Amino acid sequence: MNTRTFKVVKTDAEWREQLTPEQYQITRNHGTERAFSSPNFDSKLKGLYKCVCCDRPLYRSENKYESGTGWPSFTSPVEPDAVIAVEDRSYGMLRTEIKCADCDAHLGHVFPDGPPPTGLRYCMNGNALVFDQD
Template identity: 65%
Template structure:
């Protein structure tokens, strides 16, 4: 798949993000929030397609790498491309975790944990409100 992210990061003012996103999307992606388990979109979706960033539209995960982790959040064992997401040290909530952000616009997506299935052993536990889904036939256009 061709790299669809730009070399230039997407940046917008806080007011622009608030205007573009729903309150829940804004809370999750711009304020590093977390939706409650089993409440966000896509946690139980099994249809094919590409998951994109709700903020900038960058492709992030292919449904082929999605699996049911039992956590109540969409979980993937790998991003669509090694450059699609960036990882950051997160020491909030009295724990050390690895935060995952969209590499194109720095939207908070969720966290990655080393307890996923093979072939990577990773669990990219994402907030459904940080994602949009594009059907396979739309992503190849």
């Protein structure tokens, strides 16, 4: 259950000041990092992945798995309302974009080709996440 009751709203200048150029391009301009280049894409450490923009808890390491895609992949978010799914018709494809529920940061996409129990693959940009080790 989402205990947050606010939206994080900042100006473009504030986001640029807070984020690295790569983080800004991904989270604010719907960018995608190169496969196998993101922080923690293959990490096996236990902990919590949070939104790099607003620190919202998004994914637990227990739900992370090796998808072979080169991006951190998860079977489910830490809470159902931690993320928002949005139809994405860019690049001539129909996909489902995943955004942070608190700040609307672009995180990645979700695909219906993941393992049990959800059958989903939340394919995230590692630069959109910050990792806190348990």
